[in-house]
Amino acid sequence: MTSNNQDKVILITGTSQGIGEGIAKHYLKQGWTVIGVNRNPEKTPKLEGNIITVKADQSSLTDFHDVVKELKTKHNITQIDIVVANAATAGSGALLTKASPTEFDYVYQVNTRGPLVLYQATRPLLKDNGTFVVISSLAGSLQRTFFWEHIGSYGASKAAVNYLTRTIHYEEPTLKAFTIHPGVVDTKGARKSWDDVGKPPIEPETVDDVIPGIVKLIDTSTKEETSGWMWNNDGSKADF
Structure with a gap:
């Protein structure tokens, strides 16, 4: 932790498990204030550090x-450095x-409209040179090389949110806005889905595998190079 991070604030949706929890743990260890937004806060694991649920x-x-x-x-939050729209269905x-x-309709409400409403609601607090990130998916890429029926x-909902995020990039002069494809990740939510429809045609990674790449993309992002695009967790540009 550095003293410079004590005034840093990140808001993350879906921190009760999986990728959202992993991102939250990383920034808590760095001394940030983490705002965890969850549908069921009572089910959120207790995390060490300055966390607001x-x-x-x-x-x-x-x-x-x-x-x-x-x-x-209630919490005297006057500005936010980073917003991560992670929650999805x-x-x-x-x-x-x-x-x-x-x-x-519900899938679109959560995966597409949800990040838009989150952006609109948090924009007055989000720094003009801050970062708005959506955890998206290559499932929304028209150029992906695999097909899962x-x-x-x-x-479709992820393709739409990719477009929305790219549009935010163009509308905002200095705010960074981009999406990240974390990979196919073995989480509790993913396993529940796989129980219904079968495993995807790509070998899953663990949360611990993908978090370093995700936070590196966020921490090193620039308006000129990163914003407006979708990125893989290894730092390579993903196809829309």
């Missing part, structure tokens, strides 16, 4: 705005011929 459902139109009000009034994995339109709704 707040409740929000990513499918809500109002929860993130309520979170910002709470951060200002895979949906049922149904083939598109059988996909429920209601479920399709069970990711129709999920992939």
Whole structure:
């Protein structure tokens, strides 16, 4: 920990497990204030460090705005350096011929509209030279070299959020906005999805495998080189 990090603030959605928890642990060890946003805060593991846990459902139109009000009034948060939109849902994995339109809408509410509402709600606190990151997926890439038939709704939602994030990059003069494909990662949520539809055609990595690459991308990002694109966890540029 360095003294310079004591005033640094990062907000992360979905810190109760998996990638979000891994990112939170990293920044807590660096001395940052971490705001963990979760649908069920009571299920969030206790993490060591300066962590603020707040409740929000990513499918809500109002929860993130309520979170910002709470951060200002209850926790005296006046600025945020980094926002990471990590929380997501895979949906049922149904083939598109059988996909429920209601479920399709829900996947979009969480994976696409959710990050947009998060950006809009946190933007007044986010530093002008800060960073807005979405944990996305190559499932949303039209140029990906693999095909998995069970990711129709999920992939479409990720393609849309990739576009939204790239648009934020162009609309913002100095704010960095980009997406990260963390890889196929073995998490509790992923395993639940695989139980329903089978494992993906790519060997999964562990959370510990991918976190170093993710945080390096965030920490070394620049407006000129990083912003506006999707990146693999090894630091290479991913195809849209």
